[in-house]
Amino acid sequence: MTEPLLSVRDLKTQFFTEDGTVRAVDGISFDVYEGEIVGLVGESGAGKSVATSSILRLVDSPGEIVGGEIEFKGETIFGLEEDGAGELRPRDEMLTESEMRKRIRGREIAIIFQDPMESLNPVFTVGGQLREFIEINRDLDPDEAREEAIDMLREVGIPAPESRYDEYPHQFSGGMRQRVLIAMALACQPDLIIADEPTTALDVTVEGEILEMVTDLQEKYDTSFIWVTHDMSVVAEICDRVNVMYLGEIIEQAEVDDLFYDTKHPYTSALLDSMPRPDKTVDELRPIEGVMPEAINPPSGCRFHSRCPEAREVCREVHPDLRDLSDEGAATHTGACVKHDAFDVGYDDSPAIETQTGSGFSAGLTETGGEAE
């Protein structure tokens, strides 16, 4: 395969709070290639959003990127090296803050935020904001930018863009505002768009339209996407490859079909099982029991062991890294669960441990998940 557009290696972002260090993103690595939609999936608090703002270097104090490397089109967005005294310092080729602002943010990497209601400035007209954004990032004069803004509004399916151009955000419905935000992201024809749960705040019918629109536009402009979501159905709909995150770590990486039909990690299967489906009643739904532990003191061993239906004693001790679990000849499929042979730490001989999941559910899960192995 060709060089990745964006490559993230061992990224670590931490928040230094009074209660301790929150390891929000704890050594994740993934690639985004040209023209693909990469999913970043996980529960609330898994570190998805922090990971995306780290890519744009927008992490605010008390948060800080403490390690790892981010390369984008051969340029170093983030990278550290040791100086003579053994202290870490930013590498020389790392882009400066103003280079990030002028060249990367908005122009090369755009971001679509979760809440369309809040992401537009209420005191300016929609068109004015879009125009300003185009002006800044494409060096057009105001009139050209206005033309371009109206074109973009039309492109994302806003009816009568000429008259809606002069309206304020509160005069738009949620779906319309999300379209405006997508127009804004696409306006500068960036190579990569980070969509941070863009459809979470919308109802399902609007979500469907937006997803369809994004797929169309993605084909037209050949933009790469990082699609952050907790909704597996959205993932199935649009993603090419998926990274599943749990507590700051990526625990499974696969092409979308492999992830759904050949799930390697119990957390991923739990996510899939907790998805409401028309062929299941509420009683048959299997929510993931418990809540995600705090990232200040992540559990020892496998971080998911406290909630994992398949957890055994060994899971408390061994912290699994991502290993290649793909079948021969198939596309790369990595996972971080010691139940797979690739780890060979004695999972099969280890006794099961009591978890928060309760007996009823885990029995069923162990059967299905375990047999697949």
Add this chain to the structure above:
Amino acid sequence: MATETDSATDGSTDTEGTGAGEVEARVGLRYTLRQVKRDTTARIGIYTVGFITLVAVLGSLDYYVFDYGVAEAIWYSPVQDPEQVRRLLPPVGMENQYGQGTLEHPMGTDHRGRDILGRLFYGTRIAITVGFMATAIGLVGGTLIGAVSGYYGGWIDDVLQRVTETIYAIPFLVLVIAFMTAFGRDLSFAMIGVGITSVPVFNRLIRSRVVSVREEDYIEAARAAGVKDRNIILRHVIPNSFAPVLVQATLQIGVSILIVAGLSFLGFGAQPPTPSWGQMLSASRNYMLPAPTFSLFPGIAILITVIGFNILGDGLQDALDPRINN
């Protein structure tokens, strides 16, 4: 994208095709003014302030363009001593120990025989200029400091806030008088001095809003779009934090007029023979018993102006408060 789906999504707001014209915009100056006018007291405020401002504009026009020519042609010289000195005349229809009021001087004359109405008229110009200029200085300074301070937080915030709090801690009259003693007793230094003392007020007010506005998603979105900090503060942070500042500014104009009148009374600010209300009051205090109306009219002028701005400020506050609107 089919249009039928769009109208479905759009159902909650106005239907497509209707422009902004048919929907009552809930933003913008015109809407705010209409909202203010709905309230009777606020309307009185608008008219009072409007009238006073008009008088001030006419006065400036006459002063700068015709050098009191218009007033002299129509009526009487308001500043210079008249040839025929008629001192401390009471208003029309009244009588005191110095004589009887005449139609020539509807409000009587002062201790130098100058027409009080004329001087009040030209004093409006000074009051309004002082009120607006002092407030403008405080507004611009306070807004910038408060916005920068609230947006960046951290040590920048600490330093800026401690400095402005220090200014706040000193009684403002003492501060302004010290300032004028150091730089000059001129009216312009009175404006600057009063402006500086109002910086902390605006600073605190806008900072408290900025702290919450900077967490809004559209600020984050602007940063992600590569907008400069300076532009984020000027175009996104300040406009969204501005409503309470606008109200405060209106009130502050009244306060500034009062303070500068007080300063003039003490001998700082407008120097004779410039007709300023505070200085007229100051001159009149020696003639309180023989000619009480001499001090009455400048006092009433100050009262009406300050109350006018206060009522307008209250009305604005209600108009800009979305909870009351809906």
